[in-house]
Amino acid sequence: MSEITMExxxxxxxxxxxxxxxxxxxxxxGGSRGIGQxxxxxxxxNGAHIAINYRQSAAEAKKVIxxxxxxxxxxxxxxxxxxxxEDAQGMVEAVVAELGGLxxxxxxxxxxxxxxxxxMTEEQWDEVIAVxxxxxxxxxxxxxxIFKEQGSGKIVNVTSINGLRGKFGQSNYTxxxxxxxxxxxxxxxxxxRFNVNVNAIAPGLIETDMVKEAPEKVRELALSEIxxxxxxxxxxxxxxxxxxCSERARHITGEIITVDGGQYL
Amino acid sequence: MLLENKVAWITGGGNGIGRATALRFARxxxxxxxxxxxxxxxNAAAEEIxxxxxxxxxxxxxxTERLDVQRIVNAVLAKFGRLDxxxxxxxxxxDALVTRVKDGEIRLMSDEHWELVMNVNLKGxxxxxxxxxxxxxxxxxxxxxxxxSIGALGNIGQANYAASKAGVIGLTxxxxxxxxxxxxxVNCVAPGATKTTMTAGIPEKLxxxxxxxxxxxxxxxxxxxxxxxxxxxxxQASYITGQVLFVDGGISVGV
Numbered sequence: 224m225s226e227i228t229m230e231x232x233x234x235x236x237x238x239x240x241x242x243x244x245x246x247x248x249x250x251x252x253g254g255s256r257g258i259g260q261x262x263x264x265x266x267x268x269n270g271a272h273i274a275i276n277y278r279q280s281a282a283e284a285k286k287v288i289x290x291x292x293x294x295x296x297x298x299x300x301x302x303x304x305x306x307x308x309e310d311a312q313g314m315v316e317a318v319v320a321e322l323g324g325l326x327x328x329x330x331x332x333x334x335x336x337x338x339x340x341x342x343m344t345e346e347q348w349d350e351v352i353a354v355x356x357x358x359x360x361x362x363x364x365x366x367x368x369i370f371k372e373q374g375s376g377k378i379v380n381v382t383s384i385n386g387l388r389g390k391f392g393q394s395n396y397t398x399x400x401x402x403x404x405x406x407x408x409x410x411x412x413x414x415x416r417f418n419v420n421v422n423a424i425a426p427g428l429i430e431t432d433m434v435k436e437a438p439e440k441v442r443e444l445a446l447s448e449i450x451x452x453x454x455x456x457x458x459x460x461x462x463x464x465x466x467x468c469s470e471r472a473r474h475i476t477g478e479i480i481t482v483d484g485g486q487y488l
Numbered sequence: 489m490l491l492e493n494k495v496a497w498i499t500g501g502g503n504g505i506g507r508a509t510a511l512r513f514a515r516x517x518x519x520x521x522x523x524x525x526x527x528x529x530x531n532a533a534a535e536e537i538x539x540x541x542x543x544x545x546x547x548x549x550x551x552t553e554r555l556d557v558q559r560i561v562n563a564v565l566a567k568f569g570r571l572d573x574x575x576x577x578x579x580x581x582x583d584a585l586v587t588r589v590k591d592g593e594i595r596l597m598s599d600e601h602w603e604l605v606m607n608v609n610l611k612g613x614x615x616x617x618x619x620x621x622x623x624x625x626x627x628x629x630x631x632x633x634x635x636x637s638i639g640a641l642g643n644i645g646q647a648n649y650a651a652s653k654a655g656v657i658g659l660t661x662x663x664x665x666x667x668x669x670x671x672x673x674v675n676c677v678a679p680g681a682t683k684t685t686m687t688a689g690i691p692e693k694l695x696x697x698x699x700x701x702x703x704x705x706x707x708x709x710x711x712x713x714x715x716x717x718x719x720x721x722x723x724q725a726s727y728i729t730g731q732v733l734f735v736d737g738g739i740s741v742g743v
């Protein structure tokens with residue numbers, strides 16, 4: 224999933240024109256493309272300084288950072304594999320040093336390696352769990368001491384409706400995303416007393432370049448399920464994340480918000 | 489502003505969460521209609537909105553009476569020409585054990601207390617949604633936000649309230665399915681224990697125990713519920729329908 228290179232995304236819509244996140248510093252993993260890119264740019268549009276990681280493609284990540292900087296915020300692209308515990312620690316340290324603090328963590332990076340269970344390889348299983356589930360843990364683990372110490376922080380994890388409902392051919396992905404849901408609830412309980420909001424969003428099928436390149440039958444099947452009759456845009460997902468990172472959502476924690484046009488109702 | 493030029497009707501807008509919602513909506517640019525049975529509360533809420541430079545129309549009426557509800561919808565359309573948002577907020581509670589042993593006798597929750605709570609909370613939500621949907625269908629645009637509660641998950645002494653608020657969740661999902669084709673989104677906010685008259689009477693000792701179960705260790709503010717109403721009513725939530733959003737400081741996590 225993450226191997227497909229995106230065309231540059233014109234960022235046509237943004238959330239409220241306000242700057243309600245002014246001065247905040249946000250990490251968005253997997254922020255160089257797709258939904259993560261839209262999240263990073265919507266946070267930037269609302270005044271947050273943003274840091275994103277990339278594994279190989281520095282050019283893509285730098286482009287997002289340039290777009291963010293054109294909105295008057297600071298940006299930082301860090302080479303880091305989300306599956307690496309050490310990389311996560313290093314990235315968080317670099318962000319605090321370069322951007323002066325940390326207030327928001329969006330665990331967005333994710334991959335899929337679909338296969339029915341009777342054909343799934345150990346590598347397919349391990350790779351998806353390492354990125355989607357352990358990667359989320361890695362960044363929460365690296366960030367939690369900072370949030371705990373400062374008595375505030377926002378964590379938003381990106382899961383999937385398939386993590387709620389299960390999906391044919393995605394035992395690894397749904398196990399990881401279901402794990403992220405349970406992780407969200409537990410961390411919400413553990414960090415609640417420190418005034419840290421921990422929530423997740425569960426998107427349905429979203430119109431990313433990756434999905435645009437998917438077989439027509441994937442789209443058709445999804446469209447037959449989505450009651451609003453259309454795929455969502457990355458921006459529509461980003462707006463929900465921005466809301467959860469804002470003070471407007473300060474009494475919301477441990478929640479899984481489905482953003483799917485009614486695909487899973 | 490989040491709700492620029494939208495026309496929003498908020499039931500139970502005279503007090504508590506409804507009043508906070510009406511005020512926040514006006515500040516976010518919406519033209520607001522508030523309805524309530526409490527005329528005094530309604531007038532005070534309207535004055536507050538006017539003082540905040542908001543546009544407001546206040547209508548006295550019951551959410552359980554079809555003629556009243558139709559009259560309110562007509563008033564919205566007469567005043568503002570359209571209806572974009574409905575916030576089904578009006579609600580009551582009449583807490584009692586279903587059966588209670590006192591002085592060696594078994595006391596029973598009354599039919600009146602069951603029916604009143606079901607009528608206001610569940611039938612009222614159904615009725616206001618039904619009649620508000622008519623102009624929304626014609627506009628091909630509408631956003632409805634219902635109010636459930638953490639009580640929907642079950643709570644001793646709240647059989648009537650819990651049943652009504654769980655009913656609101658089923659209703660929300662069904663209306664979302666029925667009206668998606670008209671571009672009407674239907675969602676639900678489920679507040680936890682919030683600082684209103686409904687929780688003002690909780691004895692100190694009970695309150696302490698309650699706070700201990702809330703990860704954020706405090707009650708919610710009406711404006712925090714209002715902020716969730718505003719988000720779900722806004723076009724920022726354009727891809728969300730049929731959802732229940734708990735705004736409860738985490739108390740429902742793990743329940």
